[in-house]
Amino acid sequence: MTAGPRDVARHVVWGEIGVRRFPVCIGPGETARIGELWIDRGAGDAALVVFDGAVKPHADAVADRLRDVGVRVVPVAVAPGEPSKSLAELERICRVAARAGIRRTDVVVAVGGGVVGDLAGFVAASYQRGIRLVHVPTTLLAMVDSAVGGKTGVDLPEAKNYVGAIWQPEFVVMDTELLSTLPARELSCGFAEVVKYGLLDSVELFTRVERWPDPLPGDPGALVGLIRDCVAHKLNVVAQDERELGLRASLNLGHTVGHGIEAAAGYGRYHHGEAISLGLLAALRISHEVGGASLDWRERTLAVLERHALPTRLDPDVAVEDILGAMGRDKKATAASFNMVLIDEPGTVLLRQNPPHEVVVAAIEELR
Numbered sequence: 398m399t400a401g402p403r404d405v406a407r408h409v410v411w412g413e414i415g416v417r418r419f420p421v422c423i424g425p426g427e428t429a430r431i432g433e434l435w436i437d438r439g440a441g442d443a444a445l446v447v448f449d450g451a452v453k454p455h456a457d458a459v460a461d462r463l464r465d466v467g468v469r470v471v472p473v474a475v476a477p478g479e480p481s482k483s484l485a486e487l488e489r490i491c492r493v494a495a496r497a498g499i500r501r502t503d504v505v506v507a508v509g510g511g512v513v514g515d516l517a518g519f520v521a522a523s524y525q526r527g528i529r530l531v532h533v534p535t536t537l538l539a540m541v542d543s544a545v546g547g548k549t550g551v552d553l554p555e556a557k558n559y560v561g562a563i564w565q566p567e568f569v570v571m572d573t574e575l576l577s578t579l580p581a582r583e584l585s586c587g588f589a590e591v592v593k594y595g596l597l598d599s600v601e602l603f604t605r606v607e608r609w610p611d612p613l614p615g616d617p618g619a620l621v622g623l624i625r626d627c628v629a630h631k632l633n634v635v636a637q638d639e640r641e642l643g644l645r646a647s648l649n650l651g652h653t654v655g656h657g658i659e660a661a662a663g664y665g666r667y668h669h670g671e672a673i674s675l676g677l678l679a680a681l682r683i684s685h686e687v688g689g690a691s692l693d694w695r696e697r698t699l700a701v702l703e704r705h706a707l708p709t710r711l712d713p714d715v716a717v718e719d720i721l722g723a724m725g726r727d728k729k730a731t732a733a734s735f736n737m738v739l740i741d742e743p744g745t746v747l748l749r750q751n752p753p754h755e756v757v758v759a760a761i762e763e764l765r
C-alpha cells in the first residue's frame with residue numbers, strides 16, 4: 398500500500414524578521430488548518446480574501462475554513478496575469494475593503510501566485526496605514542520565493558515593482574496539493590528558482606535538486622522538504638538583511654542577466670522563471686571566468702534545467718545589445734557600479750562589482 402499525500406509529514410518553518418515572528422506551514426492539505434492557525438494567532442473578525450480568478454476553487458476552500466471559525470469573509474477576485482499588479486487594482490481593492498467595512502484589526506488573505514501575493518500584500522501594507530496579512534501561495538514560485546521575504550508592491554507602466562512596501566505576514570499556509578492544478582510550464586518556472594536556491598545554499602541541496610525526477614512536482618513528501626529548505630534559506634537571508642542593503646542581494650543570482658532577457662524579449666515572451674534559467678547559466682559562466690568556479694556547475698545546472706523543460710538557449714532574435722541595454726550595461730550606461738552575484742561552488746556566494754564587460758557579453762553570447 399502506498400502512503401496517501403495526507404500521510405506526508407508537514408513542516409513548520411519560523412520566520413524571525415526584526416521583532417516579527419511568524420509560522421510558515423508547509424504540507425499537503427494544509428489549507429484545512431487555516432481556521433486553527435487563525436485562532437492561534439488571534440487574527441481578526443473579518444478577512445478580505447484577495448484571490449486570482451484562476452484559483453477560485455482554492456480560494457473558496459480557504460473562505461469556507463475561515464467561515465467555519467466564525468470569520469466574516471469579503472472575497473475579491475483579481476484577473477490572472479501581471480497587468481493586475483497595478484495602482485488601479487490597488488485602488489479598486491482598497492475601495493471594496495472600505496465599502497465592506499474592513500477595519501484596522503481585520504486581515505488581508507492573499508490566495509494566488511506572486512502577482513496576487515505582491516498586490517494583496519501591498520493592499521495590506523497600505524490600507525488604513527497597514528493591516529495584517531496572510532499568504533496562501535498557489536504557485537511553486539510563490540511558495541519558494543514571493544510569499545516569504547516581505548516584498549510587496551505593484552508595477553508602473555515605466556518599470557516593474559516600482560511602488561511597494563516591505564510587509565511581513567502574520568502566517569503563511571503552503572498547501573502543496575494546490576499545485577495539482579498548476580500548469581506544467583508554471584511548475585517549471587518555479588523550479589528555476591528552486592535550482593537557484595540549490596546553487597546558493599549548499600552542495601547537498603544542489604545535489605538533491607539535481608536529482609529531482611521529471612515530471613514536476615514529484616514525490617509529495619520530498620516536495621514538502623524541498624520547499625521547506627528553500628523557504629528556510631530565504632528567511633535566513635532576509636532575517637539578516639530585510640531591506641536588501643547587502644546579503645539579500647545574493648537572492649538575485651541569475652536575475653541580472655535574467656531581468657535583462659525578460660525586458661529585451663518583451664515581457665510575457667519568456668516567463669520569469671524561464672529568463673532566470675538562462676540568467677543562471679550566464680551567471681555560472683561569469684563565475685568561472687571571473688572567480689574560477691568549475692564549469693562543472695554550469696554543465697550540471699544546464700542538465701537539470703533541460704530535464705525540467707526550462708530554456709537553456711536564447712531565441713536568436715533577442716539581441717544581445719538589447720539585453721545589455723535592459724541591464725543598464727550598454728554604451729549609454731553611466732559609470733554607476735553594477736553588482737553581480739556569482740558562486741564559487743554551491744553554498745559559496747560572491748558579490749562581484751563590475752565584472753569585465755567582455756566576460757558578460759561572452760556569457761550571453763554563449764546562450765545562443
Ligand SMILES: NC(=O)c1ccc[n+]([C@@H]2O[C@H](COP(=O)([O-])OP(=O)(O)OC[C@H]3O[C@@H](n4cnc5c(N)ncnc54)[C@H](O)[C@@H]3O)[C@@H](O)[C@H]2O)c1
Pocket residue numbers: 449451452477478479482509510511512513515535536538539542543544545546547548549558575576577578579580583586669
Ligand atoms: N515579492 C517577492 O519577493 C517576489 C519574488 C519573486 C517574484 N515576485 C513576483 O511574482 C510574480 C510572479 O509570480 P508567479 O510566477 O506565481 O505568477 P502568477 O501569480 O502570475 O501565476 C502564474 C499563473 O498561474 C496561474 N495560477 C496560479 N496558481 C494556480 C494554480 N494553483 N492552479 C492553476 N493556475 C494557477 C495564475 O492565474 C497565472 O496565470 C511577478 O509579478 C513577480 O514580480 C515577487
Ligand SMILES: [Zn+2]
Pocket residue numbers: 542590652669673
Ligand atoms: Zn525570481
